[in-house]
Amino acid sequence: MKSGKPSDYPQHIDIFTPIGRKATKSDIKKRKLLIPQMNRIGGHLLAATFRSFGIDAEVMETYRGLDAGKSYTSGKECFPCQVTLGDVLWFINKEKKRLGGRFDPDFYIYFLPESDGPCRFGMYNKYQRLVLDSFPELKDIKIASLSFEDGYALSGLMDEEIVKDFRKAGYLSVIVGDILDRLLWRIRPYEKEDGISDPFIEHAMHVMENAFEKNSSSMKFEKIIRKLEDLIKSARSIIDPSIPKKPLIGIVGEIYLRTHVHANQDVIRKLEKYGAEVVNASIGEWINYSTYDRLREAKRSLRYAVRRLSIKGIKRYLNNLIGYAVDLYYQQAKQEKIYSKIRRIMDIRPDHHIGELEKISKRNNLYSFDMGTEACLSISGIIKFIKEGYDGIVNVYPFTCMPSTITSAIIRPIMAKYRVPYLDAPYDGSYQPGRESAIRTFMYQAYQRFQKK
Numbered sequence: 001m002k003s004g005k006p007s008d009y010p011q012h013i014d015i016f017t018p019i020g021r022k023a024t025k026s027d028i029k030k031r032k033l034l035i036p037q038m039n040r041i042g043g044h045l046l047a048a049t050f051r052s053f054g055i056d057a058e059v060m061e062t063y064r065g066l067d068a069g070k071s072y073t074s075g076k077e078c079f080p081c082q083v084t085l086g087d088v089l090w091f092i093n094k095e096k097k098r099l100g101g102r103f104d105p106d107f108y109i110y111f112l113p114e115s116d117g118p119c120r121f122g123m124y125n126k127y128q129r130l131v132l133d134s135f136p137e138l139k140d141i142k143i144a145s146l147s148f149e150d151g152y153a154l155s156g157l158m159d160e161e162i163v164k165d166f167r168k169a170g171y172l173s174v175i176v177g178d179i180l181d182r183l184l185w186r187i188r189p190y191e192k193e194d195g196i197s198d199p200f201i202e203h204a205m206h207v208m209e210n211a212f213e214k215n216s217s218s219m220k221f222e223k224i225i226r227k228l229e230d231l232i233k234s235a236r237s238i239i240d241p242s243i244p245k246k247p248l249i250g251i252v253g254e255i256y257l258r259t260h261v262h263a264n265q266d267v268i269r270k271l272e273k274y275g276a277e278v279v280n281a282s283i284g285e286w287i288n289y290s291t292y293d294r295l296r297e298a299k300r301s302l303r304y305a306v307r308r309l310s311i312k313g314i315k316r317y318l319n320n321l322i323g324y325a326v327d328l329y330y331q332q333a334k335q336e337k338i339y340s341k342i343r344r345i346m347d348i349r350p351d352h353h354i355g356e357l358e359k360i361s362k363r364n365n366l367y368s369f370d371m372g373t374e375a376c377l378s379i380s381g382i383i384k385f386i387k388e389g390y391d392g393i394v395n396v397y398p399f400t401c402m403p404s405t406i407t408s409a410i411i412r413p414i415m416a417k418y419r420v421p422y423l424d425a426p427y428d429g430s431y432q433p434g435r436e437s438a439i440r441t442f443m444y445q446a447y448q449r450f451q452k453k
């Protein structure tokens, strides 16, 4: 894939101006919201949901500006930071060329989720703000930061009257995106004719995009689900029932890398090439985890407030606790309901329940959820995959990623005990000559295990 040359971009870095110019409610209505493409389907469905609520949203092309992303980072940042920075620079550069003198940076809002750490994810938007500020003509581009701190609640970005509806519709778009991804991984290894699954899923994405754009703001979710059911019924005809079952491989790891097909060099397709059926951990799992984590935090704060006999604190944290508990209940109930409807049509894999993952982690004394990060989900998710009979596990992550390195350190000896094939797959944009043979060897081991069963 062609990348933007760094020479296409201004070559100087000005003194950094203060950060903190975030998008607000009034900004978002009159401007174009730029959505990064972490996973293609999820990004498009989320953009369609925004459009349904009257917000002009567009998914940016991805991976084409990687050279620029690398040029304006020092090399110490995580790979997703370089990819997303490259995406926004590429998009803006293209807009500048397209619009010439009519280009107005104030028209764009760059949508970038964040987390409060402890890893570097919390710094992406601040760092990217500094880079945008270093180009005098890009200073007016705003960044909308969706924060883990409030469970991605969109506080401050939308009017209170619509934010609740939008969050429900946005959550639905995440779950439907996950299901379409899982549908692809379920049908592609068993397709009747080579190459028919990918165009089918592309078509399905556009059908669902239309469904979200038409029905999200009016909250006609049943119509959206019916469309999804119809698509899954049609997908059944793609599967060749005479193809025998294949070894089942579970993917865990860092959310961006395991989801972004360019950044992970299409690892799922490579595994399929060597005979796998793959299930990747979902985006819904992370959203549920972020709400779950806020709920844990609210419980902890409430306990402290009670000990200190702080009436103000008790009221505040009790309120938070109830709010997060309701959100989590809604999310998980909705997710389970949709998966169970879909699974009546096709046996795609259900998602993990976060409370159960924490129990697994505690029971096996593996990792405390108090430590946070995706290591919570990856470590316990791996054990859950093993219990569910998976034949091998791949941990996909950016080179030097902190939570995934922790996962690898904790899980390797355990995998040896379970005798389940395990592969660490770190990526940083370079091509490792041994990667394909590592995948082939891993699949050979997974096949041995599969045959023994």
Ligand code: SF4
Pocket (backbone or CB within 6 Å): 078, 079, 080, 119, 120, 121, 122, 254, 374, 398, 400, 401, 402, 403, 404
């Ligand atoms: S999760 Fe990993 S890749 Fe993402 S910011 Fe943290 S350390 Fe970096």
